[in-house]
Amino acid sequence: MKFECKDQYDLSDFIALIDFLRSENGCPWDRVQTHESIRRNLLEEACELAETIDQGDTGHMEEELGDVLMQVLFHTSIEAQAGHFTLDDVADRACKKLVSRHPNVFGEKTDRDWDQLKREERGEETVASSMDSVARTLPALWRAEKLQKKAARAGFDWPDVHDALDKIEEEARELREGIDAGDRDNMIEEVGDLIFAAVDAARMCGIDPEEAVHRTCEKSIRRMTYVEQAAAREGKRLEDLTLSQMEALHQQARHDLEGKTPVYDKLEYFSALEQK
Secondary structure (H helix, E strand, O other), rough: OOOOOOOOHHHHHHHHHHHHHHOOOOOOHHHHOHHHHHOHHHHHHHHHEEEEHHHOOOHHHHHHHHHHHHHHHHHHHHHHOOOOOOOOOHHHHHHHHHHOOOOOHOOOOOOOOOHHHHHHHHHOOHHHHHHHHOOOOHHHHHHHHHHHHHHHHOOOOOOOHHHHHHHHHEEEEEHHHHHOOHHHHHHHHHHHHHHHHHHHHHHHOOOHHHHHHHHHHHHHHHHHHHHHHHHHOOOOOOOOOOOHHHHHHHHHHHHHHHHOOOOOHHHHHHHHHOOO
């Protein structure tokens, strides 16, 4: 098997290149890879693609789509070499699935929605079996949200978002009790319950919990950058500050970066630093 280098490639070249790299004349590393050894690569490439979407960077998106497609072709090449299925089989199955899930376009009119059609395809006759089918490899917040949505479709849901907020308070109290008792197993359980309850509230508000937490992470980075830079202007490192001084600068970061009302007067922050 050989591969011809060109100035311009198409999809058939991409498929041929992956097969060549995994052949006897290709790359020793590519040849020995398995689904398990490159599993994480697919997840990482998908996340990198998602970041380009969030950034609206179409040029970079083109590159990352190629990286995701490479993972699809690589996994398919492994199975084709084993004689199980080919890329055409993958395409055939995907097309049939899309056709079956669009009966209003390709067949009879129906009131069944996408999720109902999926459940019928998978033979999911109960709510529990539908919940059990949710991939356990999903990010935990998304998995929690999908489980809650499936339960809600069956009527198992809070009547109002304020009930979900009450549940958060209840779970927070139970976590406090677990901490006070020093019961680590119970603490783990209650932390999970608290986060699950917060996801439920986010779902009822129409908020993507993953997006919300990512936004908070970015906000945390911005504020910490502000705090460190403010300390540096006073000739201090973060480690040189007391907790109260760091909190004062953090509150100022909230004011300057997000327009929130500061708890302390700005001059008091730097006065506290000077007295350190």
